[in-house]
Amino acid sequence: MEFSYWEKKQWFTQIDVAIKGSGIVELSTAIYIKKNHPEYKILILERGVLPQGASTKNAGFACFGSISELLSDLNNHTPEEIYSLVEQRYNGIQQLRGLVGDKTLDFQVHGGHEVFLEKDIHVYEECKEKMGFFNELLHPIFNKDVFRLMPNTYKFASVLSNYITHIEEGQINTGAMLYGLLKKAQSMGIQMVNGIEVLQIEDQTNQVNIETNLNCFTAAKICVTTNGFASQLLKLDVKPARAQVLITQPIHQLPIQGTFHLEQGYYYFRNIDNRILLGGGRNLDIAGETTTAFGKTAVIQEQLEQLLKHTILPNKEVIIDHRWSGIMGVGQQKKPIIKAVSPNVYCGVRMGGMGIAIGAAVGKELANLI
Structure with missing residues (x-):
């Protein structure tokens, strides 16, 4: 593609940070860099019409980790590391609320409820036994015991009579979140180009050469923060993880309110606009879902429908309105990778499915490196 002199000068010259x-x-x-350095010219490069990845394709959980997830994390993390992860998620949500505002986010706290299938009673008993341990561990973050037993008031079928609820978990509108962040970035003079894909970057010590599908240009520094797609450009311990989602048509007098987790977080659902949004099932085909290709598979979609019809809304006719997928970034460890890869190339990746919770915190830490 040929750019005019004016286009090259306005968008693709004298870039401080791409x-x-x-x-x-x-x-x-971008926002935190601009706050630190108002004089910087910052250019955001987006390959899609809208943001790709998971930022607007997820379920909109402002979560800290269900109790079975935290229990599973004890296999690979120390209690101190788990505390640090949860603290980062808590701080990240507060920072996101500060950047965008609760009204724009439609931020609501109705609790995050872990629902246990009848067949998983042994997992429930183990989690119940560990409630005191995790409440004590996380008390300094929330200043209260956050995990509590709650009755199955929503009449989910084939589940145990109690949930284990994290009373501080919330939910947001991720489309409104991204729109709010875009407006804030634009108001600060941060520039953005859509439909441009970065193919290769080369750090030349005093600048970075950037090759795209449209042109080649230079910047003083570049940040690679595309999470599940990052390994296409950099050698990092982060793998893509596709998440499939569906949403129902509006349901008259839907009583369900809050965010819900099943089977160690591999399934999740929530209310939104009198609908049920339901996603997950990656555990049915880990290898197949380790992909950067958007799409849906029959085996996972059928399982989501079975959960919806037989567990979440039993004996109720519902119609699926829409289906989609998003790409997360995961690795052996859940701690995000925030570092300089070379003198002028930086990364902030491996959100581990917690992008809503830690995205703003990762952005701030990355900005402070530059």
Whole structure:
């Protein structure tokens, strides 16, 4: 593609920081860099019409980790590391609320409820036994015991009579979140180009050469924060993880309110606009879902429908309105990777499915490196 002199001068010359992608981490990074250095010219490079990845394709959980997830994390993390992860998630949500505002986010706290299938009674008993341990561990963050037993008031079928609820978990509108971050970035003079894909970057010590599908140009520094897609450009311990989601048509007098987790977080659902949004099932085909390709599979979609019809809304006719997928970034460890890869190339990746919770915090930490 040929750019005019004016276009090259306005968008592609004298760039202080280029940022690959336009999701929550990318926009937060750009905003915090601009706050630190108002004189910087910052250019965001987005390959899609809208942000790709998971920022607006997830379920909108402002969560800290269900109790079975935290229990599973004890296999690979120390209690101190788990505390640090939860603290980062808590701080990240507060930072996101500060950047965008609760009204724009439609931020609501109705609790995060872990629901246990009858067949998983042994997992429930183990989690119940560990409630005191995790409440004590996390008390300094929340200043209260956050895990509590709650009755199955929503009449989910084939589940145990109690949930284990994290009373501080919330939910947001991720489309409104990204729109709010975009407006804030634009108001600060941060520039953005859509439909441009970064193909290769080369650090030349005094600048970075950036090759795209449209042109080649240079920047003083570049941030790669595209999470599940980052390994296409950099050698990092982060793998893509596709998440499939569906949403129902509006349901008359839907009583369900809050965010819900099943089977160690591999399934999740919530209320939104009198609908049920339901996603997950990656555990049915880990290898197949380790992909950067958007799409849906029959085996996972059928399982989501079975959960919806037989567990979440038993004996109720519902119609699926829409289906989609998003790409997360995961690794052996849940701690995000925030570092300088080379003198002028930086990364902030491996959100581990917690992008809403930690995205703004990762963006701030990354900005402070530059």
